[in-house]
Amino acid sequence: MEKKIRVLVAKPGLDGHDRGAKVVARALRDAGMEVIYTGLHQTAEMIVETAVQEDVDVVGLSLLSGAHMTLFVDVAKIMKKKGLDDVLIVGGGIIPEDDISKLKKEGISGVFGPGTPTEDIVKFIKKNVKK
Amino acid sequence: MKDIVKKVLSGDPRAIARLITLAENNDPSAADAMKEIHPHTGKAHVIGITGVMGSGKSTLIYELTRRYRKQGKKVGIIAIDPTSPFSGGALLGDRVRMMELAMDQGVFIRSMGTRGMLGGLTSAVYDVVEILDASGKDVVIVETVGVGQAEVDVIKIADTTLVIIVPGLGDSIQTLKAGVMEIADIYVVNKADRAGVEQAVAEVESLVDITCSEKERKTPILKTIAKQGKGVKELVKEIENHEKYLKKTKEFEAQRRLRYEAELVEIIRKRLMNFIFDEEQFKDRVEELIDQISKKEIDPHSAAGEILGKILK
Numbered sequence: 442m443e444k445k446i447r448v449l450v451a452k453p454g455l456d457g458h459d460r461g462a463k464v465v466a467r468a469l470r471d472a473g474m475e476v477i478y479t480g481l482h483q484t485a486e487m488i489v490e491t492a493v494q495e496d497v498d499v500v501g502l503s504l505l506s507g508a509h510m511t512l513f514v515d516v517a518k519i520m521k522k523k524g525l526d527d528v529l530i531v532g533g534g535i536i537p538e539d540d541i542s543k544l545k546k547e548g549i550s551g552v553f554g555p556g557t558p559t560e561d562i563v564k565f566i567k568k569n570v571k572k
Numbered sequence: 573m574k575d576i577v578k579k580v581l582s583g584d585p586r587a588i589a590r591l592i593t594l595a596e597n598n599d600p601s602a603a604d605a606m607k608e609i610h611p612h613t614g615k616a617h618v619i620g621i622t623g624v625m626g627s628g629k630s631t632l633i634y635e636l637t638r639r640y641r642k643q644g645k646k647v648g649i650i651a652i653d654p655t656s657p658f659s660g661g662a663l664l665g666d667r668v669r670m671m672e673l674a675m676d677q678g679v680f681i682r683s684m685g686t687r688g689m690l691g692g693l694t695s696a697v698y699d700v701v702e703i704l705d706a707s708g709k710d711v712v713i714v715e716t717v718g719v720g721q722a723e724v725d726v727i728k729i730a731d732t733t734l735v736i737i738v739p740g741l742g743d744s745i746q747t748l749k750a751g752v753m754e755i756a757d758i759y760v761v762n763k764a765d766r767a768g769v770e771q772a773v774a775e776v777e778s779l780v781d782i783t784c785s786e787k788e789r790k791t792p793i794l795k796t797i798a799k800q801g802k803g804v805k806e807l808v809k810e811i812e813n814h815e816k817y818l819k820k821t822k823e824f825e826a827q828r829r830l831r832y833e834a835e836l837v838e839i840i841r842k843r844l845m846n847f848i849f850d851e852e853q854f855k856d857r858v859e860e861l862i863d864q865i866s867k868k869e870i871d872p873h874s875a876a877g878e879i880l881g882k883i884l885k
Contacts, residue, residue, distance in 0.1 A: 444597045445660070445685075470661035477683050480668035487674040491667065494680055496589035 446474045446570055448499040451488045452481050453516065456506035461533060461555075465501065468559035469566070485515035489523060498570050502532040502549075509536055509544065517548035527571045533557070573601055577608040583646075583708045585680060592682055595699035598842065606699055612706035614828070616648070617815055619711060620730025622692060622755075625718035627736040628762040630669035632798040632807075633713050637673055639808050640711050646678045648704030648712040652694055655685035662686075666715060680704060691725030692716035695842055698835040701729060727755045728834035731827055732814045734807075736760045737776065739768035753779055756791055757814050760807060764795035789817055848879060 450466045452459055459481055466476045477495050479488070492500050500520070502513055513532045520528060531551035532544060541552045551565045579587030591609075594602040619636075621629050630651065637647045651666035662685030673679045686694045693716060704712045716726045727733050735756035759776050761769060776793050784790045792810055796803035818824035848854050861875040 445687075447593075466663060470656065470663045471659045473660040475655075475662045475664060475683075475685050477667060478663060478665045479671055479674075480665075483671065483674075487671060490585075490674050491681075493585050494589050495683060496586075496593045 446499065446566065447477065447495060447497040448474050448501055448566065449477045449479065449488070449492050449495055449497040450501045450503065451479045451483050451491070452503050453483050453485055453488060453512040454504055454506055454508050455482060456504065457481055458505045459503070461505070462501075462503035465503070465533065465559060465562060468563060469501075472563040472567075474566070485512060485519055488516050489519045489525070492520065492525060492528060493523065497528060499529045499531065499566055502530070504532070504534040507535070509534060510540060513544055513549050514547045521548065529566065529569050529571055531562070531566065533562075573605050574608070577605050580605075580609065580703060580707050581612055585677075588680060588703060588707050589682070591703055592696075592700050595703070596684065596687075596694075596696040598696075598846065602699065606702065609702055609706045613702045614705065616701075616705040616709050616712045617811075618701055618705075618729060618731045618831075619713045619811060620716065620726035620733040621713060621736065622716040622724075622726050622733070623718060623736030623760075623762075624738070624741070627718065627738045628798045629715050629718060629736055630666045632734075632736065632760065632762060632796065632804070633715055634670045634673065635798050635801050635804040636713065636808065637670070637679060638801075639804060641676065641678055645710035646708055647680075648701075648707070648709035649673075649679065649681040649715070650697060650700050650704070650712070651681065651683045651715045652686060652692065652697070652717050653683065654717050655687045655694075657688070660687075680707070680709065686717060693725045693729065695838055697729060698831070698838060724755050725834075727830075729831050731818060731824070732757045732811050734758050734760055734811075736762050737772060738763045739766045739772040741772065754783060758807070758810050759791060759793040760796055761793065762796050762798050764803065765797050765800075769795065788821070844883075847883070854879065854882070 448469050450462050452462055466478050469476045477497065479491060488500065502516060504512060509532060517530055530549050532549045533553040536552055536554055544552050550569060553562055576587050576591055580591055591605055621633060623629050633649060640647050653662055653664045653666060655662040664683035664685060666683060667681060670681060673681065682700060684694045689695050697714065701712050714726060714729060733755050761772050773793055780791050780793065794803055794807050794810060796807060818827060849858060858879065861870065864870040865872055865875055
């Protein structure tokens with residue numbers, strides 16, 4: 442049987458806007474992936490713990506509050522510390538152009554702003570998944 | 573493989589998670605690992621939870637787990653959601669109601685898609701129960717897909733099966749009679765603060781009167797409001813009573829045999845299907861036969877006979 446790509450879609454931090462995360466979750470499901478959705482207000486530690494138990498190939502973070510430089514980077518750091526090097530991290534939300542390259546340096550391999558066609562995200566994941 | 577098994581037995585979450593993935597993907601190495609795992613299983617009490625969509629299964633599992641944790645018990649949770657037969661993808665959202673448990677090292681939660689299985693479970697669920705059991709979990713909870721008609725396979729794997737219903741289903745309980753309503757060890761009427769709760773309890777009661785009239789144990793009916801944690805203490809007690817009853821009456825052995833039978837059948841089914849549909853020697857012939865069936869050159873029974881004949885000789 443073919444291996445399925447498992448993706449954790451998580452919303453770190455305090456903003457309550459999960460429309461984007463849900464749209465992406467659905468698009469990934471329709472592309473044949475298994476999407477674990479955790480709901481709102483997750484801490485970085487909770488997200489990493491969930492990623493471990495669910496043995497996901499991808500962690501997708503969504504955040505619209507502007508705290509991505511802290512929270513996305515926190516998730517990436519804890520994952521690195523735990524040795525989850527083979528998990529692809531992507532992020533989405535309202536993220537200024539200047540921050541994107543910084544996030545990429547910190548290990549968030551793909552950053553997608555508003556209006557990104559969901560197919561682009563699917564393609565990116567399929568191309569870059571590490572396991 | 574030895575290394576991963578050792579880590580699973582010590583309760584290491586990453587090893588548990590990885591072995592579950594291997595089992596789920598039918599990786600050949602999983603069978604070797606499961607051989608080492610099996611002797612360490614049999615200790616966990618397995619609770620199956622089924623019920624219609626939106627009946628509060630996940631919330632109830634969260635509340636049950638909190639209480640087991642207070643008793644110092646370790647808990648494994650398998651939450652199953654449907655896989656789309658079209659895309660093969662799945663949206664697994666049961667964790668939303670359980671996120672408070674995410675940081676508790678005594679709880680391991682795994683979300684799974686049905687991946688083509690009917691009956692409310694997924695093919696690898698037997699392996700996953702054994703993995704969690706061997707990893708030292710005292711209680712393993714299996715949450716089935718929530719549809720409510722044919723999700724009866726859970727009785728094969730669970731020591732104690734809970735059927736969750738909610739007020740307002742009304743006469744529809746009658747329609748559930750033939751399937752889901754026959755498998756409960758305990759009925760739970762959740763959302764008991766809603767209108768119509770007494771009617772729901774009465775409907776289940778009349779059903780229990782019919783189905784249990786000859787039995788030694790009458791299936792209990794409990795009212796809960798999972799969101800407020802009400803009635804959950806009583807439910808934990810009732811599950812404990814059922815476990816004692818099973819062990820007293822030797823039904824426990826029968827229940828476990830049922831699980832191993834179902835597991836054996838499922839492994840054989842899976843391997844046989846892979847053999848026929850994935851192996852090079854059969855693949856092309858299977859495709860040819862399907863074409864021939866479409867053209868009415870052969871009928872499906874004869875085609876199946878030909879394929880099975882090749883294997884059985």
